[in-house]
Amino acid sequence: MTNIFLTGYRATGKSTVAILIAEALAKKAIDADVYLEQKAGMTIAEIFAEEGEQGFRDRETEVVKELARRENMVIALGGGAILRKENCEALQGRGITVWLTASAEVIYERMNIDPLTGQRRPALTSAGGLQEIQQLLAQRAPLYFAVADFKVDTQQLSPKDVAAEVVSRIVG
Numbered sequence: 626m627t628n629i630f631l632t633g634y635r636a637t638g639k640s641t642v643a644i645l646i647a648e649a650l651a652k653k654a655i656d657a658d659v660y661l662e663q664k665a666g667m668t669i670a671e672i673f674a675e676e677g678e679q680g681f682r683d684r685e686t687e688v689v690k691e692l693a694r695r696e697n698m699v700i701a702l703g704g705g706a707i708l709r710k711e712n713c714e715a716l717q718g719r720g721i722t723v724w725l726t727a728s729a730e731v732i733y734e735r736m737n738i739d740p741l742t743g744q745r746r747p748a749l750t751s752a753g754g755l756q757e758i759q760q761l762l763a764q765r766a767p768l769y770f771a772v773a774d775f776k777v778d779t780q781q782l783s784p785k786d787v788a789a790e791v792v793s794r795i796v797g
Contacts, residue, residue: 628720629699629795632707632769634762636735637725638779638787639701645788647699650796656701661688686712693719707768716772723791724773727780729758 631639647654693715733755
């Protein structure tokens with residue numbers, strides 16, 4: 626069976642939903658950001674501080690390419706993985722890509738509820754906060770759309786319901 630890649634902005638539920646989908650389909654789940662941190666021995670925030678965004682994106686590309694070559698996986702991609710064309714190309718023919726969406730306001734609210742999100746992941750623009758989310762969502766939406774086989778709006782759904790929606794769309 627092929628891989629399932631979950632893409633979308635941070636706090637759209639990719640990591641949590643990946644585990645639920647994997648359980649439902651007897652696959653293994655992996656969070657690309659967590660895997661990257663384990664390989665690096667540093668948090669994403671520490672990588673950004675030491676190597677800048679370019680250094681982080683280089684590491685992310687390595688991880689995406691490695692994970693895309695695996696079999697029978699549900700992979701929660703980092704929110705910015707779609708920024709590099711080579712990452713998107715690594716996914717092609719390796720599985721189904723699902724774009725998990727939510728509004729900027731819901732994402733902002735979720736990020737404020739989860740204290741680890743802010744600690745592990747740095748702000749990506751000088752604006753920060755809701756303005757940063759709105760700005761990056763506008764920039765990234767066409768990229769998510771281009772790489773995704775389909776999308777699921779996570780805004781009004783529990784992670785369990787999002788996983789069920791994804792599974793039903795894949796299995797039929």
